[in-house]
Amino acid sequence: xxxxTNNLKSDLINxxxxxxxxxxxxxxxxIKEISGPNKAFLxxxxxxxxxxxxxxxxxxxxxxxxxxxxxxxxxxxGKGSVIGCFWNNSTSPEAEETVQALGEVIxxxxxxxxxxxxxxxxxxxxxxxxxxxxxxKQKVERKLRTVLTQPVENRVIxxxxxxxxxxxxxxxxxxxxxxxxTQQEVADLxxxxxxxxxxxxxxxxxxxxxxxxxxxxxxxxxxxxSL
Numbered sequence: 001x002x003x004x005t006n007n008l009k010s011d012l013i014n015x016x017x018x019x020x021x022x023x024x025x026x027x028x029x030x031i032k033e034i035s036g037p038n039k040a041f042l043x044x045x046x047x048x049x050x051x052x053x054x055x056x057x058x059x060x061x062x063x064x065x066x067x068x069x070x071x072x073x074x075x076x077x078g079k080g081s082v083i084g085c086f087w088n089n090s091t092s093p094e095a096e097e098t099v100q101a102l103g104e105v106i107x108x109x110x111x112x113x114x115x116x117x118x119x120x121x122x123x124x125x126x127x128x129x130x131x132x133x134x135x136x137k138q139k140v141e142r143k144l145r146t147v148l149t150q151p152v153e154n155r156v157i158x159x160x161x162x163x164x165x166x167x168x169x170x171x172x173x174x175x176x177x178x179x180x181x182t183q184q185e186v187a188d189l190x191x192x193x194x195x196x197x198x199x200x201x202x203x204x205x206x207x208x209x210x211x212x213x214x215x216x217x218x219x220x221x222x223x224x225x226s227l
Contacts, residue, residue, distance in 0.1 A: 016125055017056070017108060028118055030111035035104065042083070042099040042107065049085030049095045052115040058105030059167060059179050062097045063188075073188035076102070076179065078166055081136070082129055086112050102179050147191040155190045156200050160210070163189075164219045177217045 017024065025031045033056070036042065042053050045065055055077060062074045062083070074097060077083065085093040110118070119126040139162075146155050168175030181189075187197040204210045211218045 016122075016128075017054075024118075028110065028114035030109075030114045032109050033106065034109055035106050036101045038101055038103050040101045040105070042101070042105075043095050045095055045098045047095045049093050050112055052082060052084035052086050052110045052112060053099070054108040054110065055079050055081045055083075056106040056108060058107075059102045060105055061100050061102050061185070063100070064097050071098075073185040075136075075139070075189070076163065076167070076181075077136075080132055082132060084112070084115075086115055102181075143189075143191070152190065152192045152196055153200050155192065156186070156197060156204075159186065159189050160217070160219055168219065171218050174218070174220045177219070181217065 021031075021033070030051075036058075042060065043049060043051075045063075057079050059076060059078050060081070060083075061076055063071050064074055065071055083099055085095060119129065146158055150158070163177055163179075163181075164175040167177050167179050170176075183198050183201065184194045186201070187194040190197055201210070201212065205212065209220050
């Protein structure tokens with residue numbers, strides 16, 4: 001089964017903005033297109049959240065600092081993703097996660113009030129946003145079921161294939177992830193310890209299922225899917 005690397009929904013959302021951005025900015029004055037460098041923070045955990053962020057291109061990492069002060073990677077998101085505190089009824093909610101760019105990222109920043117008005121006036125766009133958020137909810141639920149029911153090796157396989165589907169680009173091995181993830185970040189996504197995930201990744205590399213350096217992970221998707 002081939003992996004799909006292009007997200008049609010995100011392309012439709014970006015097309016919507018690009019074809020009429022000037023008019024949108026007249027109608028909703030808070031809309032700004034912003035380019036952020038690698039490691040830039042869109043917002044941090046605990047910040048007062050008054051904007052919605054729409055990823056046009058690039059990749060961001062959502063993480064959370066536990067009460068013990070440990071940073072845990074929650075998920076990785078790409079173009080078309082909508083993030084912020086727009087679901088919170090509080091007038092000035094605090095962000096529950098930190099959002100940081102992995103590489104250069106371009107995004108639209110929109111005040112929550114303008115975002116709500118935009119969704120009210122643009123039903124087609126609102127439907128795409130609903131689908132994107134629902135798909136993310138399903139992904140979280142699927143991850144939780146996997147963590148609760150599957151051994152760590154299966155969780156690593158599922159996570160790598162999911163990352164390849166969303167962020168992979170063709171390479172000699174199959175798919176190369178266009179993001180730099182540490183073994184700790186992979187472990188967070190899998191819901192396991194770094195040492196266990198490191199052992200599994202080394203075993204996969206020895207079996208020719210993947211190759212990785214400090215900068216990139218290359219996945220032999222055919223080998224994984226055949227398992």
